[in-house]
Amino acid sequence: NTSMCWEINVKDYVCTHDIEGCAGCWGSFQEMPASTFAQARAAEINAMLKAVTQKSSNSLVFQTLPRHMRRRAMSHNIKRLPRRLREIARKEAEKAVHQKKEHSKNKCRKARRRHVNLVVEFNRRQKKNIWLETHIWHAKRFHMVKKWGYCLGDRPTTKSYRACYRAMTKHCLLQDLSYYCCLELNGKEEELLKVLARMCSIDTGPTFAAVPCLSGRLQGSLVLYRADRYPEDVLGPITFIWKPKDGSGIPYETRQLWIWTHPSLKQDILTELKAVFQCSEPVETCSPEPIVTLLQEEKQTDVAMSVSKKRKREDHEGEKAVPVKKIIGDGTRVPLQSYCWTSQTTGVVISDLTMEILRYRLIGPLSHCVLTEALKTASVQTEMADAETELNNWWVENCKNSEKVSLHQRQEAIFELLQGISSPSEIAAGTILGLTVGDPRVNLPKKRSKAMPNPEKYQDNEKVRQLLLEGVPVECAHSFIWDQTICKNVTENKIPEQDLNHMRGELLVPGSQLDLGPRESKIPILLVQQPGKVAGEDRPGWGSGWDIYLPKGWGMAFWIPFVYRGARVGGLQEGLKHSEYKRTPHVPNDFPDCPAGIQFAKELENILLEKFKRRPPAKRANYVKLGTLAPFLCPWGQLTKDWEVRNKTQEESVVTSSADSKSCATESQVPCDLKPGLMIEDSQGDMMEEMTKIQNLCKEDGAATSSGFFVLRSRKLLKQLSAWCRPTCGKGQRARPASKLGQKEMTEDALLPIFKCYPQVLVWVSLSLLRKGSPELHAMICIPTQEDYLQLNKDQLFCGPQEPKHSDIFKHKILKLKERKKNNRKALESGASDALEAKAVEEPKELILGLWPDPLPDVTSHCSRILLGFVTQGDFSLAAGCGEALGFVNLTGLLHMLSSQPADKKGLVLLRTPASLQYRFARLNIEV
């Protein structure tokens, strides 16, 4: 309040005046001296002046003007204000709040939207984050996020959660996965296999050397580890494609291998590959491409400059020459830096093909209908369209070879046959089909329509049946996309959209099919079948589809035809949901043991914490009271450590109290019938051998083992666990004798080596809720007690037990701290700043009400039910029709739980979301 303000000023003056001793003179002097009078007046004048000049209201200056003095556009044009107010208005305008983002307003809109300027602007904007070729299309329709150095579409702006799910299950969902990174390895097959074998393990499934993959017939997928570090130090999951052999049976042939990774994992994998292959120096000879493109760009720039000089750009001549060529590929690359590394010893060349090859994913049963309708195989061409241009010269060369023409015709035939297959899941997982197709823009439909299969046409077709039985033959996997020179040629000789439209306009019958004849581009592509749901029993093959690999530059030319054939486009969120319904771990969310996963978890914690702090304190969930120790970050390390400690103490107790086994059986959860003299069965022999091997391995680097946890990926052990998790004799469940599955009984002898070898291991599990409830991120997976089973037996509608409310032991502390802080502030005001500094040193981290401060107590036994693990993805599953969750549990804890559970209740766990006290029953599955 202004009036208060100036009053205070005057009073201050009075105070100071009193101290000076003028008060004394009032009593003694009868008459007031003129000087005192004058001083008082002067002081008052000062106070009043200050009050008058201050702006009283919090409105803007022009708003205080009377109505008849207001002018249009006063708010941003100061010169329309009366002169006396301009100063104040200028200051107001300078405030950050009123500052709008400065556009390139030096040009008018028309100039800004001119093609040349638009390209310059786009090129500038994709210097920092890589744009996909479909960026503009996505940016108009999607919420964009900046992730992993890319601008990616997160989710559509329209409401389409369920529509995208329907597209995945019934039609076709299209995703742009061009942000996935391709690393190319070139070298002798033996060398490559020898070194790569160190980075993966046969335990986790087929490796690089798997025969169908090595021949180039199938795409393989595996999890990479740091060299010789299995089972720790995960680098991340990858998919790989070997270039098929040329047919000439030379044993020491150089092979080409593509490793496709997620961008968040790329740097780790690339450095590790370089280290393993001893590829240190970047080689100029093998990467002439960047330099050439640079030269070309410069040339193009010159041309563009000379053209644009005709326009009024003379004034810009001094400016740095900007490339007006549209950036194709990675815009963030440093032109002179090489992205190719070679090894002196082995001759292996590693090159980073990020953004060189585009990759789209089509998910859903109709995806090959979309493909077959949108793409037409290239016609055989024997003469050049133009002698001068390089357009299609590679294809003409190729067509001169009759063998290659016949191969092309076989590929074409198989591609046609795809229409007769009802779902991509019927073909072998990872089938590769190479193809050369014509320009897909030519046969674009006039309207967006839905591609439908035509099963009648191919019914009882012998060829279709043969394709389903035998799969695509090896030689059909051949594609020219492997050849970089051809790819470059194809990219450079693309007919621009403008020319194509011009030609369309010149057609005699408007709207008729455009026939480019020999000038039509031929594009080499690669089709890779993407297996859907492989593990588990329900919905086999759900979410299968095709991945299409294209040379760069052709992104939009293929994108629009797919969309016009009824493919719905999804973003990152849809990808996440896809993997959730497939029950596969998503990169990088579900790899808590690899560096990218740790980084992701940290970022997620920050985001969630910020979101939590944004709520008013009274509206926040008090996680201390709810008994949730870590609502934002799963403490995997501590969980595994706690379980290890727990296991040890229990073992000790078992050993000490083995005499009175009765009491032991009731109190501890470990089966305690220890029979040390039992003979190892034959079926267990190999298992034990493996165990001892791993045990030795673990001993070698014991320190590392004790420090970190890792995720169990050994298929053998996972299969064993999965068998143990199933209820053995339940209602409506077939009794599964263990011997039938070739599994052994869960006995002490089987468990002990596992405990020893894998003290700190997490297992990927899927959970489905028995009754209602929808699990959330970071929900806790807990072990039910005996009473819970009893109650569930008694009452089938029993939802689950409740967690008793915890007391917030930190609330008092926080209040105290607050008070102290208040006092400190007061002290600071009075000048004692040193005290505060001392206090600040004393309390390093601020306590937040409702969150447990950093050193967590024993996470397993904090609540009434013992904690087993956490959920990393959870939602109501539209596919299953109930709440489903995916997460990790501790192996030790899981085995303890399974051994103590009754036979018909095997694999039952309790789930509790972080912000709730209600536990809910869920069935735990391990799908291998």
Added chain:
Amino acid sequence: MVRFKHRYLLCEIVSEDPRCRQCIDERAVGAAAKEAVARTHGDYGLACCSISFTVKYLNAYTGIVLLRCRKDFYRLLWSALPFITYLENRNQRYSCFFNTLHVGGTIRTCQKFLVQYNRKQLLLLLHNCTSEEERQSIQKSLLSCCLKEVEEEQSQSGDEEDDCAETD
């Protein structure tokens, strides 16, 4: 929304006795004014004037008082002010009278008037001063209030020189 309209009476308390200034405080001034209104206009007048009646500003050194009253009834208060003959505080009475300088619609106009009025007074004082010493002290105080103005303006213009460098 329509605001309540007020009138502000800017008055000067004139007293022979310099000790009178000691007893100038909000309560005394308010009580004296109300008492005068009650005497001249009765209970009705008092009630009318009491609505939102406050002493907004008061300076014991210069004897300036700012009284607030509703616009409808300020005439009652105004006409009652001449009937104040003394101020009473802590059982001491000092005779004085109120001299109304200005009647304004906002505090701001009153402040502006007060600045003008005080300047005039100071100039008058300078004109009528008798000794050299007095003259100097008055000149000093005159300059202090005028110089400050100039200084402030200068400092403000200094602040405004912001760098407009843009970051892309």
